[in-house]
Amino acid sequence: MESYGPVTGDEVPLAARVWPERQVPVGGVNLLVRDVPGAAADLPPALYVHGLGGSSLNWTALGLMLSDTVRGIAPDLPGFGRTPPAGSAGISEQAAVLVELLEREFDQPAHVFGNSMGGAASVALAAQRPDLVASLTLVSPALPHPRVSASALWFSALATPRLGPAVLERTRRLPFERRFEASLAMVFGDPRALPPEVRAAYEAELHRRDEDPWGPQVTLDGARSILRSALARPRRSLWADAAAITCPVLLVYGGKDRLVDARIRTKAQRSFPNARLLYLPQSGHVAQMEHPAEVATAFRQLIA
Structure with missing residues (x-):
């Protein structure tokens, strides 16, 4: 995060350390990619x-914790973080970008970590190109949920042609501090327990995101894509993709997740042929940020 400067030493908390970044031409755009140092x-x-509205910075602590086990990269997907958009920002488009990135960067299957919408794109990736994926770690993946929830209604509102832009515009007019606190409450299980550096990094990223003119459109594209995936026919759904994935899968769900209902974890574990489950009662939607040590331990156990 630019506000911290190039801090990498052991005296700096993990979540505040900066990964080296570079530009990689993928999918018709220069993708910002960070390398775990x-x-x-x-x-x-x-x-x-990362997930909808997120960036490569969502993985800072977990990536550093696992740097003795895997050599990781984290992209800002098109339209998010510091990568400009390149067409629609849907699940299938993200999966295509990830395929191209993996083919370009690695000569062997990679361990893929995905959060939220990024988890959905990772499922699509693994189903389409199993040769590129050694394992999947899915943190609150945006898989279709049979129950109507507040988040489902929110995504439905965003996906509505006239209502979606109006909702986003009304939200953007709110004072920044109010939007920041609401975002913390939506994403994290207990915002009060966040380390100061995590809170500061999240605030700085939200400020930076306000400067992206394409932000509202890619958010609408993502919401519409998630809604389409929820309405897909069973044989063409992400659940069908899940059933076809044979690599080891770690499913991570938070008991205080306000965006993905953790009760779906039982169905998810049954759907993937080779899945383990990590349930964190106190975690929200981004367990890799709130409880990175627990996620790191579970991943090491998965691939042991």
């Missing part, structure tokens, strides 16, 4: 995929 070149590769 300090990982040995002979370690197996890993790919960290």
